[in-house]
Amino acid sequence: VEDSCTLTGYRITRGWSRMNYTHFAVKFSKPITRYGAVNREKVLYNGFWRKFDMTENFPEMFGKHLTAYFDFDFSDGLPLEVQVALSPVDCLGALKNLEAETQDRSFDAIRAETEMKWERELGCIDFEADEETMHVFYTALYHTMINPSVYQDVDGRYRGIDHNIHQAAGGETNYTVFSVWDTFRAQHPLMNLIKPDRATQFVSSMLNHYRQSVHKVLPVWSHMGNENWCMIGYHSVSVLSDAVAKGLKVDRDLALEAAVNSSNLDYYDGIEEYKKQGYVPLERSSSAASITLEYSYDDWTIQQLAARMQQEDVQGIYAKRALSYRNIFDPSIGFTRPKLADGSFKQPFDLLDTHGQGFIEGNSWNYSFFVPHDVQGLITQMGGERQFVRRLDSLFTMELPARYFANTEDINEEGLMGNYVHGNEPSHHVAYLYKWTREPWKTEKRVREIMQQMYQNRVDGLSGNDDCGQMSAWYIFSALGFYPVCPGSDQYVLGSPVTHKAVLRLENGKTFTVRTRNQSHGNHHVKSVTLNGKPWHKSYITHGEILQGGELLFEMSSKPDRRSSTYEQPYSFTQQQ
Structure with missing residues (x-):
């Protein structure tokens, strides 16, 4: 108890975040008249603290099972306002944060300021649609901006991944909560488009993580100054590569160094075996097939980063590793x-079971489509376009009995469309893969179905864990009519917008408008596309074309445009070599 109106303290928790320091400062609008505490833990040795009665009006309170109370005088009829500030560093930092962020203002004043801040944040996109769709859209946009979150005090101090206290460089802000297995897919690409200045700070925070890491690797899943190693892959390399591809101000030399080191940590999740054999053996990990597919994609992003830096030796190594997806195709x-490990395929094997088959939070049928960097190579591998389309069709229409996902907590019926799992991340790009075939209009149908079925304006309106904004970022892109199927490239694949008009207010001062004609629930197919008034015969648009500003116009229809089968298809790695 610092004074009659102020408390400070801290709590250290151990859990998913292995050592989490939370310091706090609390300020009451009324003076405390009486207070006390009870510690219900069994204290083995109380030392000379026993000379005090610590249960009432004693200004220090401590314990693992502590309950405290505070009394106030309400005779003036005024409500009690409580201001709370947190710090990852110390109580002094919490007090500084409290002073800087409240400045003795009232609850109503701070609420009004907060509303204005969110108006500015969400105002980066002016989105016009029916009322229900607008509710879903702006809720999703809000979700995408919750994480990563600021993790430093107002004086720039923060607790690093090494648990030392660091000082953020001038102009930098340290961020935490990098759920990159989820967010590399769309959440980070969305920030690269609509909030590039903030996205640059995300990358800087990742690179600081690399500098401070005793393993000398980028974040896998980090939060609150801790690495929890959750999920698979080394997808921070995708975030870095995509940021460079989108023109963000990144220390490219450090980014490439960090990417190479992160992808060569031999004792992490089968990397040593992957480098030697071209795949992760099942004996090494129960998620071996998923890991191999995701390493293959991550390695392609490193290859792209090296190519942009004209590092030919590195580029050549990772070009080979980027094709590792081929090594586990049966x-x-x-x-x-x-x-x-001996090169034989797993026996017995079930294509549909999501448990015990070498895949994490998915099955072979839906995970086999995770080759976002080389879709044409995947089509060839699957036996050609006809077979590929047939399997995509089946993915969305087949029945997946509950027994096949009963042991996988992140897959449930609400997030399923046939065997397509939208309630979890590995399939988020799949509906767009028709754009690499001569039946691209099927993307429009499936994407619109997903938006209508999996996103509702209800308390339970999401079909799965939002996963730090990834589920919502998928919706933002898809509602606008394009999606980053392959982060690390500069392309967005066209889909089926649900907006009447959307204006992206870009940080470079320009605006990019998406407009539709004849857009309705039934008109989910695209009849034609124009960019700045000129016919657009590509199945994608680039980041650079958006940054130039202008207007992308979709003419919508209830019938597919068969001519679109001749449009220029998006990027595939093996076609570009």
Whole structure:
């Protein structure tokens, strides 16, 4: 108890965040008249603290099972306002944060200021649609801006991944909560588009993590100054590569160094075996097939980063590693299948079971489509376009009995469309893969179905865990009519917008407008597209074209445009070599 109106304290918790320091400062609008505490833990040795009665009006309170109370005089009829500030560093930092962020203002004043701040944040996109769709859209946009979150005091101090106290460089802000297995797919690309200045700070925070890491690697899943190593892959390399591809101000030399080191940590999740054999053996990890697919994509992003920096040696190494997805494809069944260390495929094997088959939070049928960097290579591997489209169709229409996902907590019926799992991240790009075929209009149908079924203006309106904004970022892009199927490239694949008009207010001062004609629930197909008044015969648009400003116009229809089968298809790695 610092004074009659102020408390400070801290709590250290151990859990998913292995050592989490939370310091706090609390300020009451009324003086405390009486206070006390009870510690319900069994204290083995109380030392000379026993000379005090610490249960009432004693200004220090401590314990693992502490309950405290504070009394106030309400005879003036005024409500009690409580201001709270947090710090990852110390109580002094919490007090500084409290002073800087409240400045003795009232609850109503701070609420009004907060509303204005969110108006400015969400005002980066002016989105016009029916009322229900607008509710869903702006709720999703809000979700995408919650994490990563600021993790430093107003004086720039923060607790690093090494648990030392660091000082943020001038002009930098340290961020935490990098759920990159989820967010590399769309949340980070969205920030690169609509909030590039903030996205640059995300990258700087990741690079600081690398500098401070005793393993000398980028974040896998970090929060509150801790690495929890959750999920698979080293997807921070995708975030860095995409930031460079989108023109953000990044220390490219450090980014490439960090990417190379992160992808060569031999004792992490089968990397040593992956480098030697071209795949992660099932004996090394129960998620071996998923890991191999995701390493393959991550390695492509490193190859792209090296190519942009004209580092030919690095580029060559990772160009080879980027094709590792081929090493676990079983042509006898036409799907990806985990291998054992001796090179044989897993036996027995079930294409549909999401548990115990070498895949994490998915099955072989839906995970086999995770080759976002080389879709044409995947099509060839699956036996050609006809077979590829047939399997995509089946993915959305087949029935997946509950027994196949009963042991996978992140997959449930609400997030399923056939065997397509939208309630979890690995399939988020899949509906757009038709754009690499001569039936691209099927993307429009599936994307619109997903938006209508999986996103509702209700308390339970999401079909799965939002996962730090990824689920919502998918909706933002798709509602606008384009999606980053392959982060690390500069392309967005066109889909089926649900807006009448949307204006992106870009940080470079320009605006990019998406407009539709004849847009309705039934008109989910795209009849034609124009960019700045000129016919657009590509299945994608680039980041640079958006940054130039202008207008993308979709003419919508209830019938597919068969001519779109001849439009220029998006990027595929093996076609560009």
